[in-house]
Amino acid sequence: MNILYISHEMELGGATIALLELIDEMILNGDNVFVTVISKEGAFYEELTKREVKLIIVTYYFWLNKRIRIRSKVKFLYENIINVINARKISKIIIKNKIDIIHSNTSVVNFGLLLSKYTGIPHILHVREFAESGLNFKYLLSRNKCLSFANKYSEKIIVISKALYDENIRNFSKDKLTLIYDGISIRNLKKNAEDVKTLKPFKIMIVGDVALHKRTKDAVLAVNNLVNMGYEEVKLLIVGKPTAGYVEEIGEFIRENNIERNVILMGFRRDIDSLRTDICLEVVCSGSEGFGRVTIEAMLNKNPVIGANNTATGELIMDNFNGLLYKTGDYIELSEKIKYFIDNSNEIKIMGNNGYKYAIERFTSKENSHQIYKLYNAIFKL
Numbered sequence: 001m002n003i004l005y006i007s008h009e010m011e012l013g014g015a016t017i018a019l020l021e022l023i024d025e026m027i028l029n030g031d032n033v034f035v036t037v038i039s040k041e042g043a044f045y046e047e048l049t050k051r052e053v054k055l056i057i058v059t060y061y062f063w064l065n066k067r068i069r070i071r072s073k074v075k076f077l078y079e080n081i082i083n084v085i086n087a088r089k090i091s092k093i094i095i096k097n098k099i100d101i102i103h104s105n106t107s108v109v110n111f112g113l114l115l116s117k118y119t120g121i122p123h124i125l126h127v128r129e130f131a132e133s134g135l136n137f138k139y140l141l142s143r144n145k146c147l148s149f150a151n152k153y154s155e156k157i158i159v160i161s162k163a164l165y166d167e168n169i170r171n172f173s174k175d176k177l178t179l180i181y182d183g184i185s186i187r188n189l190k191k192n193a194e195d196v197k198t199l200k201p202f203k204i205m206i207v208g209d210v211a212l213h214k215r216t217k218d219a220v221l222a223v224n225n226l227v228n229m230g231y232e233e234v235k236l237l238i239v240g241k242p243t244a245g246y247v248e249e250i251g252e253f254i255r256e257n258n259i260e261r262n263v264i265l266m267g268f269r270r271d272i273d274s275l276r277t278d279i280c281l282e283v284v285c286s287g288s289e290g291f292g293r294v295t296i297e298a299m300l301n302k303n304p305v306i307g308a309n310n311t312a313t314g315e316l317i318m319d320n321f322n323g324l325l326y327k328t329g330d331y332i333e334l335s336e337k338i339k340y341f342i343d344n345s346n347e348i349k350i351m352g353n354n355g356y357k358y359a360i361e362r363f364t365s366k367e368n369s370h371q372i373y374k375l376y377n378a379i380f381k382l
Contacts, residue, residue: 183368
């Protein structure tokens, strides 16, 4: 099968890493993989050059934006014209290469939809994000018309959690929506059942963009509360790309409360699994998660997870089995959940092992690609 994937970013975010792992599985399956990329720069492009894929470099833009102003609309109209022009050009290339299916890796770009319109090739839309309710994105043209266009030129629409399914059942035809959880590659997994945690210092980690929508500061507030309660051996590692303004706010709070030894801003790291070997537990504070890749990665590394009880995080964490849930934004309750693990350290291994078994049975990249390939075949009625 000849598959064309439509990407949307140059760096390695959760959606893009999921795409890379899906590509790896499809290559192992013997399929021919094509990928559109918007630039020859960035970590995503570097990763693609290491794989046996055919790259199509082409300019296209988002069809959602966070800013709705007259200037933004004018810019969007210009960008949409570019999308249309370039989609017509690329259509000739994908017809020549006998592409069987077009698969957009996100809902924030319409380039795959346009290609499907101009070629008649079946298109799959992968909805990985709460673009409107979570990220505050808006359609710059008529929302209803955009959703109608997406529905018309998508053979199937994949959502990656029940929460996203519930969000989108109002937007798309029910017969087109299908739930397929993301998968995580386990090829480089190093964890084993006999790993022993170092409890002093008691290390906690939060992974992801250091950003307001991820509510990173909630973890800092929780740790500060624990320190004030006398738990001075607790240490929080904050791993992720910093957002200007927000990370400075966190840094100022750390200095004002003299918790520099308890909270470490580590920035973006590629050795996260190595860091996880010395972590007691992980926290996920985000106000909304389409899936929660870091939650499953933590479980696969046998780290229990304390998560905000909302969207996909609340689906993946089974309270008191593979982690604990707390009310979103309630950093006092979060600190109490961390305290529970400090006071009951035997639960770290118990819930960590439970999480590993739970994740390995349900959320591997192999299982994810198997479900998606079944969907491809169903479209062709093979």
